[in-house]
Amino acid sequence: MSQFLVKEGVKNQIRKGEKLITTHCCYCGMQCGMHIRVNEKTNKVVGVEPRYDWVLTRGKMCPKGVTAYQTVDHPDRIKRPLIKKNGQFVESSWEEALDLIERKFKEIQSSCGKDAVGVYGGVSMTNEKCYLVGKYARVGLGTRYIDYNGRYCMSSAAGGFNKTLGMDRGSTLPWTELEHSDCFFMSGTNTAECHPTSIQWFWKAKDKGAKLIVADPRETPTARVADVHLDLLPGTDSALANGIMHLLIKHDYVDYQYVEERCNNFAELKEMTAKFTPEVTSKITGVSVEKILKAAHIFGKSPRSVVMFARGVEQQRKGVDNVSLYTSMALLRGQIGKFASGVATFTGQGNGQGGREHGQKADALPGYRKIAVPEHREYIAGVWGIKPEELPMEGVSAYEMFDLMKNKTIRGMHVICSNPVVSSPNINHVTEAMKELDFLVVNDFFLSETAEFADVVLPATTWAEDEGTTTNIEGRIIRIRKVVEPLGESKPDWEILKLIAERMGKGKHFQYNEPREIFDELRIASKGGKADYYGVTYEKIDELDGMFWPVPELDHQGTPTVFKEKFATDDGRANLAAIDWEEPAEVPSREFPLWLTTGRVVFHYLSGNQTRRVDFLMEQCPEPYIEIHPELGSAYQLENNERVKISTPRGEMTAPVRFTKAIRNDTLFVPYHWGKELSINQLTNPALDPISRMPEFKVCAVKLEKLAK
Amino acid sequence: MNKIMYLEFERCIGCRACQAACRECGDHDAKERNYVEYVDFTESRQTFPMLCMQCKDPACARVCPANAIQITDEGVVLSAMEEKCIGCRNCTFGCPFGIPKFDFESNKMYKCDMCYDRTKDDIAPMCASVCPSEAIRFIDFDEMQQLRRRRTQMNLVEGKKPQEGNKWEYVPEFFGVYTDSQR
Numbered sequence A: 001m002s003q004f005l006v007k008e009g010v011k012n013q014i015r016k017g018e019k020l021i022t023t024h025c026c027y028c029g030m031q032c033g034m035h036i037r038v039n040e041k042t043n044k045v046v047g048v049e050p051r052y053d054w055v056l057t058r059g060k061m062c063p064k065g066v067t068a069y070q071t072v073d074h075p076d077r078i079k080r081p082l083i084k085k086n087g088q089f090v091e092s093s094w095e096e097a098l099d100l101i102e103r104k105f106k107e108i109q110s111s112c113g114k115d116a117v118g119v120y121g122g123v124s125m126t127n128e129k130c131y132l133v134g135k136y137a138r139v140g141l142g143t144r145y146i147d148y149n150g151r152y153c154m155s156s157a158a159g160g161f162n163k164t165l166g167m168d169r170g171s172t173l174p175w176t177e178l179e180h181s182d183c184f185f186m187s188g189t190n191t192a193e194c195h196p197t198s199i200q201w202f203w204k205a206k207d208k209g210a211k212l213i214v215a216d217p218r219e220t221p222t223a224r225v226a227d228v229h230l231d232l233l234p235g236t237d238s239a240l241a242n243g244i245m246h247l248l249i250k251h252d253y254v255d256y257q258y259v260e261e262r263c264n265n266f267a268e269l270k271e272m273t274a275k276f277t278p279e280v281t282s283k284i285t286g287v288s289v290e291k292i293l294k295a296a297h298i299f300g301k302s303p304r305s306v307v308m309f310a311r312g313v314e315q316q317r318k319g320v321d322n323v324s325l326y327t328s329m330a331l332l333r334g335q336i337g338k339f340a341s342g343v344a345t346f347t348g349q350g351n352g353q354g355g356r357e358h359g360q361k362a363d364a365l366p367g368y369r370k371i372a373v374p375e376h377r378e379y380i381a382g383v384w385g386i387k388p389e390e391l392p393m394e395g396v397s398a399y400e401m402f403d404l405m406k407n408k409t410i411r412g413m414h415v416i417c418s419n420p421v422v423s424s425p426n427i428n429h430v431t432e433a434m435k436e437l438d439f440l441v442v443n444d445f446f447l448s449e450t451a452e453f454a455d456v457v458l459p460a461t462t463w464a465e466d467e468g469t470t471t472n473i474e475g476r477i478i479r480i481r482k483v484v485e486p487l488g489e490s491k492p493d494w495e496i497l498k499l500i501a502e503r504m505g506k507g508k509h510f511q512y513n514e515p516r517e518i519f520d521e522l523r524i525a526s527k528g529g530k531a532d533y534y535g536v537t538y539e540k541i542d543e544l545d546g547m548f549w550p551v552p553e554l555d556h557q558g559t560p561t562v563f564k565e566k567f568a569t570d571d572g573r574a575n576l577a578a579i580d581w582e583e584p585a586e587v588p589s590r591e592f593p594l595w596l597t598t599g600r601v602v603f604h605y606l607s608g609n610q611t612r613r614v615d616f617l618m619e620q621c622p623e624p625y626i627e628i629h630p631e632l633g634s635a636y637q638l639e640n641n642e643r644v645k646i647s648t649p650r651g652e653m654t655a656p657v658r659f660t661k662a663i664r665n666d667t668l669f670v671p672y673h674w675g676k677e678l679s680i681n682q683l684t685n686p687a688l689d690p691i692s693r694m695p696e697f698k699v700c701a702v703k704l705e706k707l708a709k
Numbered sequence B: 001m002n003k004i005m006y007l008e009f010e011r012c013i014g015c016r017a018c019q020a021a022c023r024e025c026g027d028h029d030a031k032e033r034n035y036v037e038y039v040d041f042t043e044s045r046q047t048f049p050m051l052c053m054q055c056k057d058p059a060c061a062r063v064c065p066a067n068a069i070q071i072t073d074e075g076v077v078l079s080a081m082e083e084k085c086i087g088c089r090n091c092t093f094g095c096p097f098g099i100p101k102f103d104f105e106s107n108k109m110y111k112c113d114m115c116y117d118r119t120k121d122d123i124a125p126m127c128a129s130v131c132p133s134e135a136i137r138f139i140d141f142d143e144m145q146q147l148r149r150r151r152t153q154m155n156l157v158e159g160k161k162p163q164e165g166n167k168w169e170y171v172p173e174f175f176g177v178y179t180d181s182q183r
Helices: A063-071 A094-112 A127-141 A155-164 A175-180 A196-207 A237-250 A256-262 A266-273 A278-285 A289-301 A319-332 A374-384 A398-406 A427-436 A493-503 A515-526 A538-544 A615-620 A630-635 B017-024 B090-094 B126-130 B141-158
Strands: A018-024 A033-039 A045-050 A082-085 A088-091 A117-121 A146-148 A183-187 A211-215 A228-230 A305-309 A342-345 A412-416 A439-444 A456-459 A468-471 A476-480 A594-599 A626-628 A643-648 A651-659 A667-671 A685-688 A700-706 B003-007 B035-038 B047-050 B069-071 B077-080 B101-103 B108-110 B136-140 B175-177
Touching: A018 A476, A033 A063, A045 A063, A045 B126, A063 A615, A063 B017, A082 A094, A094 A117, A094 A412, A094 A439, A094 A456, A094 A493, A117 A127, A117 A398, A127 A146, A127 A374, A127 A412, A127 A468, A127 A493, A127 A515, A146 A398, A155 A319, A175 A196, A183 A237, A183 A289, A183 A319, A211 A289, A228 A289, A237 A266, A237 A278, A237 A289, A237 A319, A256 A319, A278 A289, A305 A319, A319 A342, A374 A515, A398 A427, A398 A685, A412 A493, A468 A515, A476 A538, A615 B017, A626 A630, A630 A651, B003 B141, B017 B035, B017 B126, B077 B108, B126 B136, B136 B141
Parallel strands: A117 A146, A117 A412, A183 A211, A183 A305, A211 A228, A305 A342, A412 A439, A439 A456, A594 A667, A626 A651
Antiparallel strands: A018 A033, A033 A045, A082 A088, A082 A456, A468 A476, A594 A700, A626 A667, A643 A651, A643 A700, B003 B136, B003 B175, B035 B047, B069 B077, B101 B108
């Protein structure tokens, strides 16, 4: 059981007969520090207590965090394995479930080849588990087809950072420095709702006079307090970034010494941005010339600035380009690798950072190694105790896996910690593909929409029932503690993977008794890679309030700020992006005349499988709605709260409209946390970014219709 | 104890973590005693939190015919005493901030008590502890005075005057004060 830890000198309320376990929230990348209250007699989770001493969040929590503990002992928890018999789930023993999985997986693999069983992972779980999912697919099952839900979340940020900076750490600086910044240029991020506890740092800076520039089609709670709100059209980010860079060059805000010493491609960038005059930029983006000028001057004059972005710019067909261009803005100003300045993306999932570093991606191996590079294959094969030629080659991205299910290339599937039937774009297609599968296994602790399709559902544990580490939004590796024993017969994912690997005859590669042993193997596997965890230990994490990777040596203290001297590219120089703007894959037409964009609300997390089961959160936001400008509502003769139909060539749904002037008058917004007929992802466009394979969730053309009375 | 509940409406992001956290306080029976509202959803996403002002001469206690609403030595206005409350609901009508609520099942009122079981030991109330944007703070009297002066100073530095769309920045903050510091 976990050791009990409350820092000295910090006052916390500890009630009689209870103890506090120090851990972090299970939800977004902020990974807010919290204590879980446990009744000492019953050993049950009874509540939450703020963790005032955690450096990044200082006791702050959002409503999801406050209520997170309620999912642990929830009545909906799956406590025993479920096997589908005659269309109904029947509780069974682990023995029976594993027998069936072994028989089916072996049957499929012997008749259709090893690659006929695929693995679909997730990153709302610890580094240990994420690492093991990659190894399980390649060693345990021997399949090339593995990918994960981070493909819908962080892949464009990763692609853009790798291209420009040579390495993908979500933030180049520790966020405790943010209060000393002078300007934040935020694009496509509603951080007040999606990462609420980050807001305290922006206010700390704002209180000292820092400026906030927010680009978003909606006047979100983040944009509401901005000094300049650039209300751009969905899908025009690269034009905006080019337009700002045009002005940075024109008004001599470029740090020429930095650019000369540390960046490539400046001449190309200058040539490309030349045509993006404020007038041209304004025409493309729909933002007024005055606002663009104001934003460029504020950003240009600020001695220390941070460029930040999130899914709004990344979930586009040109997501990697958008990220590269925004990153170039920070490079032109000479900001990356310095105090209180740099570039950062808001990591969506709890372990979105760590989960993408250790080989859950179709083309990646632990430590951010590449599966296509022979030396990388050789090293990892060595760590795993197999021959390099036994290691499968690169697979395909998450959304493309559904195409392979549809055409029967993939016949068996193991979904771990994910709910793709809600979170994928164009889910009507995804649902059909899932139905084509011969055999589906899902690990989850609630019966998600995806699990409903499963042949076997294996009861996994919640985050509070297992040890491990995660890597937060800053790139800081932190510890998740085991608070209580697993409920019922549920088992942590790593144990489930180990049991299946044993059944597949690969048990000798999965001899773990606790997560720490997996972490120790991960440390070796990541050693020498870009995301180097070699010097990280559980003890050092406690001692140092988390450790920033890379940590290449055992006595290394971590790297809070990266790229101080050089970038991680081959020549050590950053590659500025010279990229033209291209319009989104789908633009409004006569039939589909409006823009549609999607996003989160503060009360729900991702596909809502957890938060839709928490009473408080459902009371606040029970169903999706359509945000619409009253001017547009008037044009369609709608009343506030009236139900309407919206449709794209891929699907349709009905939902009530909510009038608000805090959105462009040509754009609709719908949150995406619901499944089936309540899912906006029936409508979204699966156009993929050519590099990151990230679907274009954030932009498509839509038709709005009044329902017949 | 000489601490202030300090509210800064402009900072509110409408996440309602304060409400969720209010339910978590030991004495609160899983019922929230504060609220968060949109100023006007059609106009903007501006929200504001509201909690008990811990008035010096509280209307809720004044209008209580049973003298059920007690005030602690520190000036915290408590929920109605169970044995005294007659369930008349006068307090819910009397309070100008709409704070006291009525539990129809057990026929008694309940209200914000500033998490008395925490604050009596100098630990911040749940709402102020979790508020992500520090729209609700539990701070020293001196710190509050400093913050108010700082606000004026920043406005002067920037030469700001209230305009349409930013008038919230000029609304004075509300606060409840612990009057007694004998402890």
